[in-house]
Amino acid sequence: MTFVSFRFFAFLAAAAGIYALLSPARRRPFLLAVSCFFYAAWSPAHLALLLAAAGVSYWAGLRIAAAGTEKKMERTAAVAILVLLASLSLFKYSGRNWLVPVGISYYTFKLISYVVDVYWGKIPPERDFVSFAAYVAFFPQILSGPIQRAVDFLPQLSRAGAASPENIGEGLRLILFGLFQKVVVADSLALIVDQIYRSPGAHHGWPLLFAIDCFFLQLYADFSGLTDIAIGAALLFGIRSPQNFDAPFYAPNLKEFWLRWHMTLTTWLLDYVFTPLRMLLRYQGLLGLGASIFLTMLAIGLWHGASANFLIYGAASGVCLVISIMSLPARDRFFNKHPLLSSLRKFTAPLGTFHVMALSLVFFRSATVSDALSVFRNLAMPSAADPSLTASFRPDAVYLLIAAVLVMEAVHIYRKSEAFRSLPRVVSLACDAALLFFLLISSGPPSKQFIYFRF
């Protein structure tokens, strides 16, 4: 039941409709039941694992709160985290795709943050297992996040209020925009990207650079679309989820980029990996800072999978980020002295950041390390017009795709502003109609699976 299937939308409409009609006391068990049903539709055998992981964390939370001594608290937290990490490693890094439970990375991170937050005393333990399990298994977020913290989710759930009309309107529009990003933009870009990455050794120069850039756009549209559908679906149950992207393509440097890209994962890693590491290495000066950043980025790479590609992707991102952060003060000083260059920097810096990220994603997208290396090798070779590439795409389809990318970015930028929220009805109706227009005329192959679904 993927987020781009009729079955999912039928299920979502039925679940949200019944949820609105139920009394508040029955909403939480209902939400847990539909979430379990949704998860079981994907992977019935792994539902027990999900509930067991939730049970371990629930037990740990209560035990930490009841423990009289720091040592007992620490021991309980450590045991729970080790169990969760062991289950993640065992299943996710087993090397067998069929063994990987759906959404395990996402719910394990949710559970670890819960146990740590209870241990740190940031939140009290949740005493109602139904609410806690509903938090862990909440179906709009279970497949690919966003990774919402318990401190944010559980109070919303305890109110168990029906979605307000504003929430429903916003949720439906987010779902529409998510579908647009996925079906119109990401899947269309995938046609170009897949054609080139299927035989990367056969392409040289600009077609490769074009595919590298297109993949970054595709990944963004795909993941942002998935997130918007998830956030929109959650809103239909009155749950507001955290933002996962904040116009990352306009980030002037890599540090900014990572604060705007897959934000719920990066803030999670910032809180639970980078900060403890930074504390541990605080006396090592710049070296300690660099090592903390590098190891955090390595963790991001490995979070995607245990392959050499993801390891190199994490390491390359880490090296680039360390260099970017370390050199930022010097660069700022230089540009402060050159006002003309500084104004130019406003345009070139996001472009540079975009391409550094796009190049590191070559390892992410390539099937093997040798494919990725051949992409880099061929990138430096003279370009050759590829007739198979140009023959595959009708000009009107390319124009429509460019228009769709521009519409996507316009919505991303303007929806942050207050003016966007208070758009006149006619304008908002025209925007919805424009997105629907693109959705209706997109005639690509049946939608591909979301890229981040497999993580």
Place this chain on the structure above:
Amino acid sequence: MNAVNRTSVARECLFLAAAFVLAAGAAEAYLRAFAPQQLMSPAYDDRFGMRGFKPNARIKHQTQDYSVVYTTNDLGFRGKTYPAAKAPGTYRIEVFGPSAVFGSGVEDDEVFSAVLERRLRAAFPKRGIDVINLGLMGVSLSLDEYLYRTVGRRYAPDLVVLNLLYGNKESLNYQEAKHWEEVPVSRTSGLKALLRRFIRAFPGYAWLCENSNLYGLRRLALVDAVDVKAVDARDARPDPDAARKFEDLQRTFLSTFREFERGACGDGARFLLLANRVSLELFPLIDAEISKEARTSSCLTYRELDLGPEDTFPNDRHWTARGHARVADVLFDDVRGRLKAGAR
């Protein structure tokens, strides 16, 4: 949810519905102007365990290349209705194959079977000649074989003509590809079948099929996007076992072909295979085996079609009226010679 909230939710939904109507209108206009779709009357039927057409139907079919009307007979095939019992002395030809044989894109009297019947009747005015078209859009070889056993045999043909249209290497016959647009209702189940029934029960369904470019574009997605299997480009890498699988595929095809041929020859008919040279070159094993067999067999005849670009429509590659006339020429030459010699 209180009354005020219900009204607000209803208003939100109403605005989205209005947006949908606007978008649908704009999309229809865009498609008509820039990307006209294939439009066809809904006349599908599931009479032989495969997708066919309703009997005695008039089916409008419009594409970028043509706009024609097909007429079906009592059994839902193209052309006239023939009695099952053959009049004494009548020479009966049956033609099997996919949409090219059905005559996609041409009028009823331009289909090669109709042209051939006219020409043979003119050449042999004293002899009864029937050319029965059992072509169906999207039919595969195994379904043709099944169709012969269940329908074709009843007509006691003297000559069975089979036209093969090979597809890509993966499916051998593209009609067997998974994304076939109109799987008979009886073969679908669950939500998909329910959705199909719902769409078909819609009062404006026939109008949509015949007139709406947007429906023409979206009909696959409306039903077939019910569930999407994970597609990962990493899985699309070359299969090291592809050569063996391709050979197996061709052998399976040959085995079905021989079953069909044995059935027809066993019933006393001659079997004539009409194949396109261009598509045959893709399947060397099939080409070699059938060519070899045709040289020694008294029942099997192998005729190649060498149609040029002017014999097919530019976009959907079906035969034009000129293409059909050329196919009729090939068959006419074969049958005339045989009839003159007193053979089958």
